[in-house]
Amino acid sequence: MTACAIEPTTEDGERDPEEGGRHTGEGERGAEEDPDRTAAAPLVITADGAYAARLARRGDCWFPERWTLDGPEPYAVPLPGHQPEEPGTQVQPMADGQVLVHRRAAGRHTFTLLYPTGPGTGEHPLGAIDHRDAGTDAGTDPGGDAGLRLLPPAPCGTRAYALLVGRRSTALWLVAGGAFGPERVAEVPGRCSGGVWLDRAGRMLALDRETGGRTKAVVVDLGRGGEVSPLLQITADSDDRLLLADPDSGLLLIGSDAPSPGEPRLGWGVLGSTLPVRFPESLRLPGGALTPFAIQPGQVLLPESCAVALRVDGPCGSWVGMWRPADRRLRQRAAPEGWLPGAGLWTADGELRLPYATPAVPCGVARVPAPDPVPRPGPESRSGLASPGCPGPADDRIHGASGAPAEPCAPRPVPLQQAPLARLVTN
Template sequence: MTDQVVAGTGRGVLQDVRRSGFCFSGGGRYAACLARRGHRLAPELWDLTGDGPRARTLRGSGGENPQTALVATDDGRVLLCRPDGGAHRLLLAVPSRDGDAPAEERLLATVGGPALRLIAGPAPGTAALAFEAGADRTTTVWRLSGRDEPPERIAELPVLVNGGIWLDGTGDRLALASGRAGTGGTVVLNLSRGVLTPLDGLAGDEHLLLAAPRPGVLLTAARRDGAYRLGVRRRGDEGPTAFPDRLNAIEGGVTPLALDPAGRRLALAVTRGARSHLLLHDLVEDACREVGLPAGVLYRRAHWGDAGLHLVHSTPDHPPGPITVLRPSRSRAARRLSRPRPARPPVRAYDGPAGDIEAVVYGDPDTARRVVLALHGGPESSWRLGFDPLFRRLAAAGIAVVAPNQRGSTGYGAAHRDAVRGAWGGPDLDDVLHLGRALSAARGPSLERPMLYGPSYGAYLALLAAAARPGLWARAAVVAPFLSGRRLHDDGPPEVRNLIDRLGGREEIDDDLGPRDLLRLAGRMRLPLLIVHGDRDPVIPVSHSRRLRDRLRESGHRDGAGLTYLEVAGAGHDPLSEAGGHLVLDRVVGFLSEGADRRRPPCDRHGPP
């Protein structure tokens, strides 16, 4: 096996494609996902059997939506679970032999219930299992063969279950997560008998993460000494789980991906800053080494079989797609398919008021005709080195992008992440204003002032920056802003209120700017604004943007001149990536590409210029 990295190709792959819902077939011969190009969402099938992953779009009825679940089969078909009103339609999509012809769709069954999910199966005759969650908190399990035949009902479980980790290669024993009393959270479904039993050997607080079926090696997680630790054991062993020291001392955000077929090596995605690293840990030696990948992002989906380790990877220049590493050397052609490394580093460290601030950068912010400072949502989030259609579109339009991970971002340690606890719009706003001044100084008086962009919490932070230093910015485009932590706590959904409580989002900051309430600060925002909000946003009510729009009008903003308000009918929290999102993307890019005032203010004033 070699560390060769083979990236996906595929006929007609467009660079602005968005992909989600990746799933590998049970044997790892194929993968499937949903791909959106423009307004069209369709299944995409990836063939992993050749020298490099190859993609083809399955043109069918065009009835997909983001809730469609799918599983690839090992013979190159795709099983679809398509929501239809209060039911779910299970279909088999058979690709045509002629790559340009539509795929043939065959209805297998219509299943009721509020939720239905699929997991890939490991053996012939079990291409996938479907789990139907009942309103009475029971689960019906169906077997899908991958052929044109109805699913087989194989079990009625008295509890709701999640996850799904195969413990053998025959498709008979499947580990599931359950709240069933006395099981420690992990149970085993015996498909031949349709019964649940506890998974022997695990402690009461221990959870199964991965398994290598042939040798019976299990990877678990449990809380030990105040932190979650990864454990290793063999199925059937009577002794306690081992928690290797070096495995649990790896720095960064660690995500287990897959165990090799022999159960000796563990593939880990480790996030440090904006990028992912692929580490291979030898569980026998408790030793780790890194596999070189182009700077980018690794996703949770992976499959490690005899043909190699299949991962889902994205870079600023490539949408998410399968790559293959640790595969047997096949041909020189495979080497030619290796994804090239970017010509210039895609991240840059800026001096900040409390230490370095890492930023993902598109273009040259010092010389581009325009530059936008893009602020991520969250606050417990970060920009990463994955593909972003908006940033690519802006760079193509001659607009450089600086996307910083200011204080409050994840991936840089607890102190950096927790700096905004009880201080929303405090240390993070200081970082943003510092970066704005640094960008403006580096660009000199002949180039336009920086612009602002942000979604969700980033929208809130961008508007705070626009109010705090209105003379520093040329314009601002925001998506789904909220008015303040206090106001969002009053009318947000329970999960948002819980986050606000946990992070102290209702606490006020006592400084010259005063309470971080956008209604109070609207009169200071003397710059062109674009506000975008989906009218069905389940996270931040659209009423926040409507109230802000009305207050901006009262303070002198005129529609179509200083204020553009775009409420997207039928859209949720991320209208740029949902159906019709390409049109919203056009509006944002168009607004940020419009001519801005090239004149510089004499100084960076606290009030309106």
């Protein structure tokens, strides 16, 4: 495991080379005296794996925190604003190291870029969205919840998008990277959720759209003014969601209740392929939940060889699962102490990196080698577990290791399947 502390900076906001990775006095005191300082909070990672950001807590105060992951050692920089943040504040890292902050106050959504300025935090306001100017019925839910949510970081790293959900439609907003502040770029009929990028140019965005009581994944083409086309329709009566996608290989992770009505199942397919969607038994865990959060990049045209990392939730908490379509087997591993559940990334050479935070280690990254492939023939296995029991000693194989940071992948064109992806096939 690699650990680090709150990072001291120079007056221009860069890392102080003389300080190296040492704790500052304030960082040490915060970790020792305030266990809430490292309370688990969602960590958002850029598409290239260089930066991450989360809303951290010290005592009763919340503040944005940026993690740098592409250096010899990871380190964190606190970015407190002029006043403490609300617990619901959303943060997102940008490719240049700035952190986008979304705040809500007095019926407005405001967006600001934060960056370190030595002892303080610089702020660059980007503008705001007023509910009355949101367009159509977006943001006018009778319950008063505007429903604005930042989408996962765009692959380009220079733009950020958000969904503003209304009663009958959903507005897609460009909230960072535009020329004149927040800009509404598309209006999608129905109530949308999710958000998965299908290409590395940040043009094709998959959303889960609810209409007529059913949820189906659709594609929004931002290069054609927000043109919407279907992506998933396994059966007419099923809820079909896209959970994760890898642009290099085209591997898709899909959630659907088509195989077992009323029971969501995890399946996989290939973007642009006519091969069927499959729902392997190795991804079925009675009494537990599996949520994919990272796919190994760089496996061009080899979707079945891609390693997938999953969050496993069961009676003992959360731990890590690793799976490949070709292996037909779910490997389960204990998570590092303080893991920020659902956060992590694969390197192209097959190393899984899991960020964690504890009172003693304000920011750290555990490195987990991908499991060796197993022969494909034979029945599928869940590592001998018929239910979500806790990972045993044999499964606790998270290793500490040093290594080079993940390299960003070069953009690769992937054909888009405009029609419904495939018919239903269960394994």
